[in-house]
Structure formats: structure tokens, C-alpha cells
Amino acid sequence: MNHSIAIFGAGSIGAYVGAALIAGGADVVLIARPRSCERYVREGIAISDLEGRREHIDAARIHCSADPAALADAGLILVTVKSADTAAAAQALAAHARRDALVLSLQNGIGNADTLRAALPGMTVLGGMVPFNVVQTADGRFHRGTEGQLMAEASPALATWLPAFAAAGLPLSERSDFAAVQWGKLLLNLNNAVNALSGLPLKAELSQRDYRRCLALLMEEALRALAASGIAPAQIGGVAPRRLPTMLRLPDWIYRRIASASLKIDPEARSSMWEDLQAGRRTEVDYLNGAVARLAQRAGLDAPANRRIVALVHEAEAGKGQAMAGAQLLAALRA
Ligand SMILES: NC(=O)C1=CN([C@@H]2O[C@H](COP(=O)(O)OP(=O)(O)OC[C@H]3O[C@@H](n4cnc5c(N)ncnc54)[C@H](OP(=O)(O)O)[C@@H]3O)[C@@H](O)[C@H]2O)C=CC1
Ligand SMILES: CC(C)(CO)C(=O)C(=O)O
Structure with a gap:
């Protein structure tokens, strides 16, 4: 046939x-x-x-x-x-x-x-x-x-x-401008690791400021590495890439108002990386946060929060560690 x-x-x-x-x-x-x-x-x-x-x-x-x-x-x-x-x-x-x-x-x-x-x-x-x-x-x-x-x-x-x-x-x-589209999407995918480690659905995770602060940190490193490499990521969704970190750091009540479109997420939606951890599969963290760390390194920069979250996800893949609260994850990324 x-x-x-x-x-x-x-x-x-x-x-x-x-x-x-x-x-x-x-x-x-x-x-x-x-x-x-x-x-x-x-x-x-x-x-x-x-x-x-x-x-x-x-x-x-x-x-x-x-x-x-x-x-x-x-x-x-x-x-x-x-x-x-x-x-x-x-x-x-x-x-x-x-x-x-x-x-x-x-x-x-x-x-x-x-x-x-x-x-x-x-x-x-x-x-x-x-x-x-x-x-x-x-x-x-x-x-x-x-x-x-x-x-x-x-x-x-x-x-x-x-x-x-x-x-x-x-x-x-x-x-x-597909390369720009891919990097624009990768910026959003930096949340996959945060979501997987939170153990929460996307909507519940993104409703908590500490998890959003983690994501803002990861995105800032990525934006710096992209700028140093002469890459302008495309806007995927309602917010321009350079404005994402500031928006993510807003207090919950303002974020809920300003970013209502970003929170138009079904309560059962979770990242593909969460699905991988649940199924005991290796994740794509080396291709997402790992890609940011490599881009930064090529540009003579460091992306420590992305490096740290890669290590944390690998530990989770090996079955070590429990779901992390937002404040705990933020402290680990800043360590
Ligand atoms: N899920 C999502 O919401 C989104 C995912 N993506 C991206 O889409 C891509 C796919 O993700 P997703 O659908 O979640 O992944 P899944 O793991 O759910 O699906 C991939 C499937 O392919 C199977 N597979 C792998 N190799 C072979 C092979 N050689 N022959 C037959 N089957 C094979 C896997 O089996 P096995 O697990 O046994 O290896 C698995 O069932 C990823 O790059 C992801 O980042 C993008 C946007 C959203
Ligand atoms: C749609 C999105 C950004 C959801 O996290 C995704 O790409 C994924 O889960 O891999």
C-alpha cells in the first residue's frame, strides 16, 4: 500500500x-x-x-x-x-x-x-x-x-x-528566518527543564514567581550568548524575546494580568521533558540548555545557570532527587 x-x-x-x-x-x-x-x-x-x-x-x-x-x-x-x-x-x-x-x-x-x-x-x-x-x-x-x-x-x-x-x-x-525561529523556540524550551524539575503542570509552575525567576535567569544567559553570537531570536508568542526575563520576574498578581495569554495553558499540559522523566527516558536537556551553554562558551561567555540545570536534570534522569520547590531550584541555579 x-x-x-x-x-x-x-x-x-x-x-x-x-x-x-x-x-x-x-x-x-x-x-x-x-x-x-x-x-x-x-x-x-x-x-x-x-x-x-x-x-x-x-x-x-x-x-x-x-x-x-x-x-x-x-x-x-x-x-x-x-x-x-x-x-x-x-x-x-x-x-x-x-x-x-x-x-x-x-x-x-x-x-x-x-x-x-x-x-x-x-x-x-x-x-x-x-x-x-x-x-x-x-x-x-x-x-x-x-x-x-x-x-x-x-x-x-x-x-x-x-x-x-x-x-x-x-x-x-x-x-x-527559520534559524531565528528555532532560537526563539529554544528560549521558550528553557522552561522544559524547570517544568520537569518542578513536577508540576506548566500552568501551575508558571504561576509561581520563583520558577519564573529560574526561567528568567536561564533566558538572560541565552539572550547574552545569542547577542554575542550575532543571532536575533524570533518572537514566538505574544512577547518580544528581550522583554521575557523582565516580564517573568513580575509579582504573581501583575504577571497574571499582563501575561494572561502566556497562561492560556490547559491545566493538564506539561513539558515533553517532564514526560521523559516520568517515563524514565533520557531527556533533551543537552540539546536545549546544553546548547545555550555551548553557544555561550563559543562566544567567550559562561552560562552557569544553564550548566547547573543540565546537571540537575541528569541527576533526575538517574532517579536522584525529588521535585524541587521554586525557591530551592532558584538557589541551586544561583549557587
Ligand atoms: N511533546 C511536546 O509537547 C512537544 C515536543 N516537541 C519536540 O518534538 C520532538 C518529539 O517529542 P515527543 O513527541 O514529545 O517525543 P516522544 O518521546 O513522545 O515521541 C518520540 C517517539 O519516537 C519513538 N522512537 C524513537 N526512535 C525510534 C525508532 N528508531 N523507531 C521507531 N520509533 C522510535 C520513541 O520511542 P522510545 O521512547 O521508546 O525511544 C517515542 O515513542 C522532540 O524534539 C520534542 O522536543 C516540540 C513541541 C512540543
Ligand atoms: C510546547 C512546549 C514549549 C511546552 O513546554 C514544548 O516545546 C515542549 O514541551 O517540549
Whole structure:
């Protein structure tokens, strides 16, 4: 059977985007771990969002395989594995993908599209950006708990596929300043580690000033490193990057008023890094806060709070430590 779109790594983002594309009428094959595939083809996939969409894609409409050879017919391949798995995904694509397939990385971090490009010479590989959050709920739904539109590096190769994204209810916009978009998103992803260590849902965590102070510290270091490297991050969301730290440090009652749009988060939404810690998986902290520390170092600067939070998340990955209160985390980042 021919599948025009393949999703490589159907976890939270891949299953959500894949199911939405199927609901919109696209011909999709999911590449996932055997356990995930067994579940999807047994139960189907349920998706929901904070605007009230609830949809169940019946098992009969799900094509899923743990064998990457199943993507051989796809004209579009969405890569949705975590950053540490990108190199392995790239090898699988090199072995099985059509040479004329378009590859779109829907991943956080800065280097994933480059990793794919390096392994797929001659193929078109584009960076993409997912602004919204998806978590798996206790009843197995893939729930989008925040807003935002998919973005991708501008390319004529996208034109064929844009209608499928629109029909899925996930319109994709093209950006010619994609490196700036990636860094703008990475600034927001600096909260992933704070959120994971807090053990709280995003909304509860961001409602507490001490956690926001932690994030402000991490962002300031990143903004300094970006400025020293001549990179101007794009604005993702309602607030300009340079204004984020000041806004985050406001007292709770003012923050709630001024940043009401930033707090338009479903109470059950949590960062993908929290999901990783819960599942006992390695996180993407080296690709997010670690990327800031490396950028700073290349610019002759230091980013101590980002370095410290990388170490704290690694300790949490090793099962050490409990959820940290805001004041405790702030003290650890300033130590
Ligand atoms: N979740 C979110 O809200 C958001 C996530 N993102 C980004 O999207 C990307 C994906 O995140 P997310 O969906 O949360 O990640 P998940 O871990 O939920 O999903 C990735 C899935 O891919 C599977 N996988 C990895 N390698 C292979 C392989 N070779 N073959 C088959 N399956 C494989 C993983 O299995 P296993 O775990 O067993 O390795 C996992 O089930 C990340 O870069 C993340 O930062 C961006 C915005 C929001
Ligand atoms: C949407 C957001 C910023 C939520 O934390 C995210 O990218 C993630 O969880 O990885």
C-alpha cells in the first residue's frame, strides 16, 4: 500500500500530528516502537485539544509499523523522535526513504535538521517548529494543551503538502528566518527543564514567581550568548524575546494580568521533558540548555545557570532527587 506521509517516531507529537492528518483525509503511515504500534492498531488514536476538539481515529484507519521499511513509499516524512534519536532515524531514512521524499523535522533544538541533512545527501530536509504542547493523558489521549501554528523553513517543496496540514486543522506557515525561529523556540524550551524539575503542570509552575525567576535567569544567559553570537531570536508568542526575563520576574498578581495569554495553558499540559522523566527516558536537556551553554562558551561567555540545570536534570534522569520547590531550584541555579 502507498502511504504518502510517514511519521518517524509516533510518540506525543508524531501520534497527534499523524492522527490529525489522518482525520483530515491524508494517507499516513506511523513508524513507532512495537509496543506503541500494537496499541495504536488495537485501540486507534484519540486526540483532543484545549479548544474542545475531540476525535477518535478508528484502529482500521491506523497504519503503523516498527519497521522503517514501511516508509519507503512516502513523499513526505515527518521526523518526530527526540533529539538523541535523530542520528539513528537519519540512518533508517538513508536506508529506506525515497530519494525525492521531503523530510521535515518537527523537533525542538537547533541541530536536528542538520543531523538529518548530513545523513541524507541530495534529499530535501527542512527544519520545522511545533509551538504547541502535546501530552498523553491517563486515558491514553494525545492532548494539545496550548496554542500556536506549525512553522517550517520556507521551501517550494512544501507546496504539495500544505493542503494536508490545513485539512488536519494544523496549518503550517513558512518562514524565511527559520534559524531565528528555532532560537526563539529554544528560549521558550528553557522552561522544559524547570517544568520537569518542578513536577508540576506548566500552568501551575508558571504561576509561581520563583520558577519564573529560574526561567528568567536561564533566558538572560541565552539572550547574552545569542547577542554575542550575532543571532536575533524570533518572537514566538505574544512577547518580544528581550522583554521575557523582565516580564517573568513580575509579582504573581501583575504577571497574571499582563501575561494572561502566556497562561492560556490547559491545566493538564506539561513539558515533553517532564514526560521523559516520568517515563524514565533520557531527556533533551543537552540539546536545549546544553546548547545555550555551548553557544555561550563559543562566544567567550559562561552560562552557569544553564550548566547547573543540565546537571540537575541528569541527576533526575538517574532517579536522584525529588521535585524541587521554586525557591530551592532558584538557589541551586544561583549557587
Ligand atoms: N511533546 C511536546 O509537547 C512537544 C515536543 N516537541 C519536540 O518534538 C520532538 C518529539 O517529542 P515527543 O513527541 O514529545 O517525543 P516522544 O518521546 O513522545 O515521541 C518520540 C517517539 O519516537 C519513538 N522512537 C524513537 N526512535 C525510534 C525508532 N528508531 N523507531 C521507531 N520509533 C522510535 C520513541 O520511542 P522510545 O521512547 O521508546 O525511544 C517515542 O515513542 C522532540 O524534539 C520534542 O522536543 C516540540 C513541541 C512540543
Ligand atoms: C510546547 C512546549 C514549549 C511546552 O513546554 C514544548 O516545546 C515542549 O514541551 O517540549
